[in-house]
Each structure stands twice: as C-alpha cells, then as structure tokens.
Amino acid sequence: MLDQLLGASPLVRPAYSLMRMFARATAGVATHERMVHGVRWSWFEAGPSDGEPLVLLHGFAGSKDNWMLVAPLLARRYRVICPDLPGFGESGLVREGDYSIGEQANRVVQFIDALGIKSCSLGGNSMGGFIALTIALDAPDVVSALFLLNNAGVDGPQHTVAQESLKSGYDLFEVQSAEDVSGLLALLMHQPPPLPWLARRAIVAHLSHRHGIQRRIFDQILKDAVERPLNERLGEIAVPALIMWGRSDDLLHVSAAEFQHQQIAGAELVVLENAGHVPMLERPLRTAREMLSFGERLAARSA
Numbered sequence: 001m002l003d004q005l006l007g008a009s010p011l012v013r014p015a016y017s018l019m020r021m022f023a024r025a026t027a028g029v030a031t032h033e034r035m036v037h038g039v040r041w042s043w044f045e046a047g048p049s050d051g052e053p054l055v056l057l058h059g060f061a062g063s064k065d066n067w068m069l070v071a072p073l074l075a076r077r078y079r080v081i082c083p084d085l086p087g088f089g090e091s092g093l094v095r096e097g098d099y100s101i102g103e104q105a106n107r108v109v110q111f112i113d114a115l116g117i118k119s120c121s122l123g124g125n126s127m128g129g130f131i132a133l134t135i136a137l138d139a140p141d142v143v144s145a146l147f148l149l150n151n152a153g154v155d156g157p158q159h160t161v162a163q164e165s166l167k168s169g170y171d172l173f174e175v176q177s178a179e180d181v182s183g184l185l186a187l188l189m190h191q192p193p194p195l196p197w198l199a200r201r202a203i204v205a206h207l208s209h210r211h212g213i214q215r216r217i218f219d220q221i222l223k224d225a226v227e228r229p230l231n232e233r234l235g236e237i238a239v240p241a242l243i244m245w246g247r248s249d250d251l252l253h254v255s256a257a258e259f260q261h262q263q264i265a266g267a268e269l270v271v272l273e274n275a276g277h278v279p280m281l282e283r284p285l286r287t288a289r290e291m292l293s294f295g296e297r298l299a300a301r302s303a
Contacts, residue, residue: 028046028072028075029044029045029046029068029071029072029080029082030044030045030046031043031044032044032045033090034114036107036110036111036114037107037110038095039086039091039092039094039107040091040092041083041084041086041091041092041111042064042083042084042089042090042091043064043081043082043083043084043111044064044065044071044081044082045079045080045081045082046071046072046074046075046079046080046082047071047074047075047076047077047078047079047080048075048079049079050079051075051077051078051079052077052078052079052120052121052295053078053079053081053112053115053117053120053121054074054078054079054080054081054120054121054122054123055081055082055083055108055112055117055120055121055122055123056071056080056081056082056123056124056125056128056147057083057085057108057122057123057124057125057127057128057129057131057132058082058084058085058088058089058124058125058126058127058128059124059125059126059127059128059129059152059277059278060126060127060214060217060218060221061088061214062088062089062125062126062128063084063088063089063090064082064083064084064089064090065082065089066082066125066278066280066281067080067082067280069280069281069284070280070284070287070288070291073284073285073288073289073292074288074291074292076292077292077295077296078121078295081115081120083108083111085104085107085108085127085128085131086099086104086107087099087213087217093213094107097216098220099216099217099220099221100220100221100223100224101127101130101131101134101153101220101221101224101225101228102134102138102224104131105131105134105135105138105139108131108135109135109139109142112142118141118142119141119142119143119144120142120143120144121143121144121145121146121147121295122135122136122142122143122145122146122147123146123147123148123149123291124147124148124149124151125149125150125151125277125278125279125280126149126150126151126152126251126252126277126278127152127221128151129148129149129150129151129152129153130151130152130153130221130224130225130230132146132147132148132151133146133148133151133153133154133230133237134153134230136237136239136241137230137233137236137237140238140239143239144239145239145240145241145242145294145295145298146237146239146240146241146242147241147242147244147291147294148241148242148243148244148260149244149245149279149280149287150244150245150246150249150251150252150257150277150278150279151243151252151256151260152221152225152252153224153225153229153230154229154230154231154234154256154259154260155225155229155231155256156252156253156254156255156256156257156258156259157255157259158253158255159253160249160250160251160252160253161250162187162250162251163251163252163253166222167222167226172184172187172218174215177204180204181195181203181204182195186250187250187251187276187277188250188251188276188277188278189276189277189278189281189282190246190248190274190275190276190282191274191282231259231263234260234263234264235263235264235265237264237265237267238265240266240267240294240298241260241264241266241267241268242267242268242270242290242291242294243257243260243261243264243267243268243269243270244257244269244270244271244272244279244287244290244291245257245269245270245271245272245279246271246272246275246276246277246278246279246282246283247271247272247273247274247275248273248274248275248276249275249276249277250276250277251276251277252277254271257269257271268294270290272286272287
C-alpha cells in the first residue's frame, strides 16, 4: 500500500518515481505491461524465466510493489510474478466497473493463461488472498500450491473492532489529515514506519483523489466478504496450503487463520509475532523464509 500512496503529491511524485525505479532495479525485478481481454495489466517479475511460477496478489489499495521486499528472496526458487490487479497500481480500470471477487479471480486466471502458465503457486495478502482462495476453489487446475497471508474472505469466530465497524459502513480509507494517515497505518501495521508530514499529506491527497473508485471497489469486496464468505467451501481445497498471519493484525482477527487451518486438509499455519496485516512488509525475511521452506517441503514430497 505505502508504495502506491507516496506518489500522490506533485511535490513528491518525481522523487518518489525515481526512488521506485531505483528500488525495482536494486531488487532485480523487470516491469512489464500487456493487454489481456481488454484490460491493461502491469506486473513485475523476478527470478529465472524458466523457474517454477509463483503469482502474488496484493491487497486493497495496494500494488505489485507491496511484494518488493520478498520477491528477490523468493526468486532463489521461483519465477516470481507480481501484478497490479485491475483498478489498482499501474494496471487499467475495468470498463464495466465490476470488481467483485469472482470477476477479479476470473481476470487473474486470464492473466496467468496469457503468460502461457498452465499451473502455478498462487499467493495473496488480504483482498489478494480472497481472490487466490477463490481461484483455488473455482479453477483448481491453475493452482499447484496456495499461500494465504492475512487473507480476507473467511469469517473467523472472532472479529476485530475494525471488522465490526466496516460492516456498519465505516469508510476505512476516507482520510482527511496527516493524523488520519497515522491511524490508518497503525491499524495495518504492528510497528508503522515513521513518515514525514509531507509524505502523510501525500497519502491524504492520493486517497482523496481516488476515493470514488476505491470506495466502489471496496463496497463490492465487502459485500462478497459479508454475504458470500468461503467458510463452507474450505474443505474443497485440494492443494497444499500455507497460511501465514500477523498476530497483531487489528484489521482481520487471527482466529480466521486458525479456522482455516482446521478446515483445509493438510494446511500449515504460521503465526508471526510482531507483525500486523501486511507481514511481507513488516517481516519480509521471515515471510520469505517460511514460503521457501514450504516450497522445499512440497518439492521433497514430489521427489
């Protein structure tokens, strides 16, 4: 999320663009664009082009750069593919305006097919995890292994205060001041990074500018999560799954991770201390190590 937001203000956009370009070059990732079924996709890749494909999906208001810290580490084993989902980052909007989880899942399957990939490991954080879980259920041939990081789409036995507020109509991303930004980051992260006032004002400007489209997308996602959670279908998951959760997640309660662990046959669960809703940003080394270790165990079983 932070990467997309910091480029909002005219005062910081050029400097931020240069920083992002430098970060991508340092990380050894290559950015690509392609039209797929009328939608412009932007994504970056890391690792060997003939490696085992791993597609990672970001959360709401995020972008492909949310995976920037872990992608170079995962590239030791995988061909890592991190797209901006339609409606986010540098990818295009959807003409008909349908950003429901089912439609986004269909688009991701089309994107994977357009890259010539028949089957891949698939991971996602928050909204991206909801989409990944949906694909594993509705297009199981596409998914060889599943990584769920603080994923939405499953109603755990306990709720956070934020979850209850969202259900009653609270607009999480309507921020009007730098102080509001600090509160939002504190909700998403266990230890938010210190941001200067100018950067926080840039986030305010960005969220205000995109509030209309983001609110429409969020309302569709929330409707799916509230009315069509995947609880009853978790037993259908037939691929190896690793569930990772920041214990200090104040947005989605950790009990959802424990529930999924019980319902998905053979699933493994890792709860990360000192991490919140975005563990790949807060604990990138541990996140990558757990994902690589899981992949190695799967390869050993296959061998």
